[in-house]
Amino acid sequence: MRKVPAWGWLLLAAVLIGAGAWYFRPGRGMTLPPDNLLQNAGFESGTRSWTYPTKSSSWAGFKVDRSEAHSGRKAAHLPLEDDPQRRTLVWGVMQEVRPQQFPQYLAGFYRVNDWEQGTPTLYLQTVVIVWLKHPLAGMNNFQVRFLLGGISYRPTRMENVRYVHFSKEPPVERQWVPFAVDLQEAFKSQWGYVPPEWDRLNIFFEVRYDDREKVTGPIRAEVFYDDLYAGQTLPDFAKGVVK
Numbered sequence: 001m002r003k004v005p006a007w008g009w010l011l012l013a014a015v016l017i018g019a020g021a022w023y024f025r026p027g028r029g030m031t032l033p034p035d036n037l038l039q040n041a042g043f044e045s046g047t048r049s050w051t052y053p054t055k056s057s058s059w060a061g062f063k064v065d066r067s068e069a070h071s072g073r074k075a076a077h078l079p080l081e082d083d084p085q086r087r088t089l090v091w092g093v094m095q096e097v098r099p100q101q102f103p104q105y106l107a108g109f110y111r112v113n114d115w116e117q118g119t120p121t122l123y124l125q126t127v128v129i130v131w132l133k134h135p136l137a138g139m140n141n142f143q144v145r146f147l148l149g150g151i152s153y154r155p156t157r158m159e160n161v162r163y164v165h166f167s168k169e170p171p172v173e174r175q176w177v178p179f180a181v182d183l184q185e186a187f188k189s190q191w192g193y194v195p196p197e198w199d200r201l202n203i204f205f206e207v208r209y210d211d212r213e214k215v216t217g218p219i220r221a222e223v224f225y226d227d228l229y230a231g232q233t234l235p236d237f238a239k240g241v242v243k
Helices: 006-023 183-191
Strands: 059-061 064-066 073-083 089-097 103-118 122-136 139-149 161-165 176-180 200-209 220-232
Touching: 006 089, 073 200, 089 220, 103 122, 103 139, 103 183, 103 200, 122 220, 139 176, 139 183, 176 183, 200 220
Parallel strands: 059 089, 139 161
Antiparallel strands: 064 073, 073 220, 089 200, 103 176, 103 220, 122 139, 122 200
16 A cells, blocks of 8 residues: 655645535524514525515616625625716615514614715615505605614605614624614604504615715725514514614
8 A cells, every 4th residue: 555645645634624614614594583574584595585676777786695694605795886877876675575463673784895985875774665555645655764874864855754863873894783673663753653554565775875966085885784684573683782
């Protein structure tokens, strides 16, 4: 039997270590409460169940890839770049749900790897739109928008929109940040009641800018969302951060 040279054992060890690292790399997202209304909440199945308003000229869409992930291997990737042709530009993901009970909590994680705020109206937000079965006071929907970071004031003024600040500060860069909001409390405080009925709910997670005329420098943001939740149970990671 021929003796294996020292370099041969080193090569074999390197191969085995590399194979082990690949084999044990996590491929499943974190465990969220089972009543989650959001399907494919960790984006491990790619774009399945997620969409965006494709008919809106302000929307650029979204990606799902392995650039970053809070858990598992994938996350929603929103690489916003300035577009001088669009006064408003939105990158984001959306799901439409029809729950029997209005959800109590909305939660998840975002990560910002790059943030060049060349306009004061570059910001992160998550939105819940309630579509009515029957129009009320001329409105077919009403909504609450939760500002997660980047702006300290109300960025738009529309009759059917109310805003709640989760944070007024610029987003922290290069780390995953948990967020959680009490939806029922927010609708009660902003609209005076929790919706008793609805046709459907649209839930968005976004990075965007509005009113591009106020540009003072480069506009760029690289944002990720992962492990998202909407339902009746406050996830463990959200305890202590819910607003």
